[in-house]
Amino acid sequence: MNILNLIRIAFKALQRNKLRAFLTMLGVIIGVASVIAMVAIGQGSKQSIQTQLSSMGSNMITVLPSSNVAGGARLGGSSVQTLTIDDVKALQKQAANISFISPAAISSGQSIFGAFNWPTTIYGVSPSYLDIRQWELTDGIPFSEEDVRASAKVCLIGQTVVTNLFPNGESPIGKIIRFNNLPFQVIGTLAAKGQSSFGQDQDDVILAPYTTVQKRILATIYFRTIYASAINESASDAATDEITAILRKTHRLRNSDENDFQVRTMAELISALSSTSNLLTILLTAIAGISLVIGGIGIMNIMYVSVTERTREIGLRMSIGARGIDILMQFLIEAIMISITGGLIGVALGITSAKLITIFLSWPTLVSESSIILSFAVCAFTGVFFGYYPAQKASRLDPIEALRYE
Amino acid sequence: MSKKILELQNIKRAFIMGTETVHALRGVSFDVMAGEFVTIMGSSGSGKTTLLNTLGCLDKPTEGVYMLDGVNVGGLSRDELARLRNRKIGFVFQSYNLLPRTSALENVELPLFYNSSVSYDERKQKAIKALEAVKLADRLDHTPNQLSGGQQQRVAIARALVNEPVMILADEATGNLDTRTSYEIMALMQELNQVQGKTIVFVTHEPDIAAFSTRTVMLRDGKVVRDTPNENIRSAKEALASLPHSDDY
Numbered sequence: 001m002n003i004l005n006l007i008r009i010a011f012k013a014l015q016r017n018k019l020r021a022f023l024t025m026l027g028v029i030i031g032v033a034s035v036i037a038m039v040a041i042g043q044g045s046k047q048s049i050q051t052q053l054s055s056m057g058s059n060m061i062t063v064l065p066s067s068n069v070a071g072g073a074r075l076g077g078s079s080v081q082t083l084t085i086d087d088v089k090a091l092q093k094q095a096a097n098i099s100f101i102s103p104a105a106i107s108s109g110q111s112i113f114g115a116f117n118w119p120t121t122i123y124g125v126s127p128s129y130l131d132i133r134q135w136e137l138t139d140g141i142p143f144s145e146e147d148v149r150a151s152a153k154v155c156l157i158g159q160t161v162v163t164n165l166f167p168n169g170e171s172p173i174g175k176i177i178r179f180n181n182l183p184f185q186v187i188g189t190l191a192a193k194g195q196s197s198f199g200q201d202q203d204d205v206i207l208a209p210y211t212t213v214q215k216r217i218l219a220t221i222y223f224r225t226i227y228a229s230a231i232n233e234s235a236s237d238a239a240t241d242e243i244t245a246i247l248r249k250t251h252r253l254r255n256s257d258e259n260d261f262q263v264r265t266m267a268e269l270i271s272a273l274s275s276t277s278n279l280l281t282i283l284l285t286a287i288a289g290i291s292l293v294i295g296g297i298g299i300m301n302i303m304y305v306s307v308t309e310r311t312r313e314i315g316l317r318m319s320i321g322a323r324g325i326d327i328l329m330q331f332l333i334e335a336i337m338i339s340i341t342g343g344l345i346g347v348a349l350g351i352t353s354a355k356l357i358t359i360f361l362s363w364p365t366l367v368s369e370s371s372i373i374l375s376f377a378v379c380a381f382t383g384v385f386f387g388y389y390p391a392q393k394a395s396r397l398d399p400i401e402a403l404r405y406e
Numbered sequence: 407m408s409k410k411i412l413e414l415q416n417i418k419r420a421f422i423m424g425t426e427t428v429h430a431l432r433g434v435s436f437d438v439m440a441g442e443f444v445t446i447m448g449s450s451g452s453g454k455t456t457l458l459n460t461l462g463c464l465d466k467p468t469e470g471v472y473m474l475d476g477v478n479v480g481g482l483s484r485d486e487l488a489r490l491r492n493r494k495i496g497f498v499f500q501s502y503n504l505l506p507r508t509s510a511l512e513n514v515e516l517p518l519f520y521n522s523s524v525s526y527d528e529r530k531q532k533a534i535k536a537l538e539a540v541k542l543a544d545r546l547d548h549t550p551n552q553l554s555g556g557q558q559q560r561v562a563i564a565r566a567l568v569n570e571p572v573m574i575l576a577d578e579a580t581g582n583l584d585t586r587t588s589y590e591i592m593a594l595m596q597e598l599n600q601v602q603g604k605t606i607v608f609v610t611h612e613p614d615i616a617a618f619s620t621r622t623v624m625l626r627d628g629k630v631v632r633d634t635p636n637e638n639i640r641s642a643k644e645a646l647a648s649l650p651h652s653d654d655y
Binding site for chain 2: 002005008009012016017312313315316317318319320321322323324325326399400403
């Protein structure tokens with residue numbers, strides 16, 4: 001009795017009762033499809049949460065000058081100036097876990113346009129700052145590296161500044177505003193970001209090339225801060241170590257020296273992010289498990305009924321020479337065929353419904369390969385596991401009794 | 407030609423039902439030669455069914471020796487018995503036992519599925535040949551519910567023939583059929599026996615049917631009470647011809 005024959009026998013037996021085979025399959029189909037769709041929704045939401053958190057700057061790393069001791073009194077952070085453009089260049093060149101980096105020279109002052117004026121803060125940054133903060137422009141263009149080199153007097157202004165300097169609704173683009181009496185041409189307006197988590201108005205800002213702010217306003221070669229973004233949240237810690245190592249080198253610190261800078265990450269945001277995604281994963285795994293077990297029990301149920309219903313068939317097969325193992329294999333293969341076919345249909349249905357959910361409900365979904373492989377493997381396993389008991393029962397029937405079974 | 411197909415020596419079979427022991431067979435001995443058409447007769451409770459199960463290798467005797475085509479059945483395992491049933495015995499049942507929703511051809515092919523020495527093409531050819539032998543070559547694709555009782559039984563006979571067994575074992579094969587169809591089946595059996603030389607063991611309780619065989623073994627209370635060759639074999643074909651034509655209902 002070869003396996004090909006057994007597969008043919010099992011296939012013909014299933015063909016003989018298509019509706020029953022389909023109903024049995026339904027449990028598996030729904031199980032697998034729901035797992036794939038659920039995981040797709042979960043992954044999709046996870047990704048969109050991740051994108052949102054990233055836009056809040058969850059992968060942002062801040063480098064500040066460190067505290068220092070002056071005459072026995074410990075001075076607070078930023079009390080000394082240690083960060084220079086050489087640090088920024090070294091980091092740009094050497095740090096592998098950083099995707100963007102921008103220095104920041106910061107100054108407060110009064111901005112003036114015509115009859116209107118407003119106290120605000122100017123950030124002297126590089127063009128990458130917009131990438132780090134994931135900040136969009138609503139109008140105009142960002143300043144370029146060329147503007148940085150030329151210490152150009154151009155700026156981007158936040159929405160709070162727009163409202164206060166241009167209350168009549170005219171477009172600020174191309175207008176000349178003054179900051180601490182230095183004229184700047186407005187070349188773009190920033191999208192509204194609202195308050196930061198510390199209650200600070202993030203839109204109350206003017207962005208300009210750092211060279212302009214350093215030379216023309218502050219007259220310094222130091223930066224208040226260096227902003228960088230790690231390539232992703234999980235690389236934050238690695239990036240921190242990298243930055244520390246590089247800066248220690250550029251600052252020529254000896255092993256016994258304390259850092260003259262500090263590196264800070266958004267640890268709180270990162271842990272919130274990972275706990276959210278972990279919770280989603282656990283929840284979805286639980287749903288997955290339950291639906292597949294129900295599908296498996298469905299298989300067992302129908303196979304069990306099927307064995308009883310087909311007792312005479314089993315008796316006949318035995319009387320014409322089927323061995324116990326042949327009967328066992330036939331029913332087992334039937335169960336596996338049902339679960340695999342159901343699994344395949346379920347995968348197709350799951351992917352389709354995930355797509356439909358995105359199209360009609362516009363929920364973000366992401367069909368992951370691992371969910372397909374896992375649910376398919378589990379459903380094949382349930383086929384064997386739940387098919388075995390009824391198959392074994394069938395194979396142990398006594399042919400005489402089975403033939404006379406009514 | 408006269409090779410011993412069956413050899414039964416003092417076959418006993420006892421069942422234990424609770425505290426009681428029921429002796430279904432109390433020492434049955436007879437031989438069947440190749441080419442014989444034997445009917446086994448007896449009223450219910452005579453041990454007929456138990457003997458049939460034993461002959462069909464579905465059951466093993468408690469005592470005694472049963473040789474089927476030179477093989478001692480007594481010492482075989484379950485799987486070896488299954489193999490023996492597949493190669494040496496063709497069963498024909500009272501209730502046909504065809505697989506529903508399955509074509510005649512596929513029903514006939516069934517025993518060959520359990521014989522791995524038969525290839526796919528051979529299987530189909532053999533099945534067609536067997537169906538031709540029972541004159542159903544034009545009904546290959548019909549399912550059992552599209553066939554009459556007599557035709558269904560002929561499909562079952564084709565299924566019994568397909569593995570070229572040494573013996574056809576029929577269990578009340580005409581029990582569910584009317585007189586005319588019974589005679590048709592018996593005519594077919596006689597043809598298989600006389601023309602193709604098939605050995606047939608036919609279990610029945612109808613003396614009418616026994617008249618078509620070459621020998622009758624009568625059982626009572628688990629013992630052979632009579633074992634006589636049939637001097638005057640009736641031809642089923644002639645019997646069929648003598649039936650009044652208006653006999654359809």
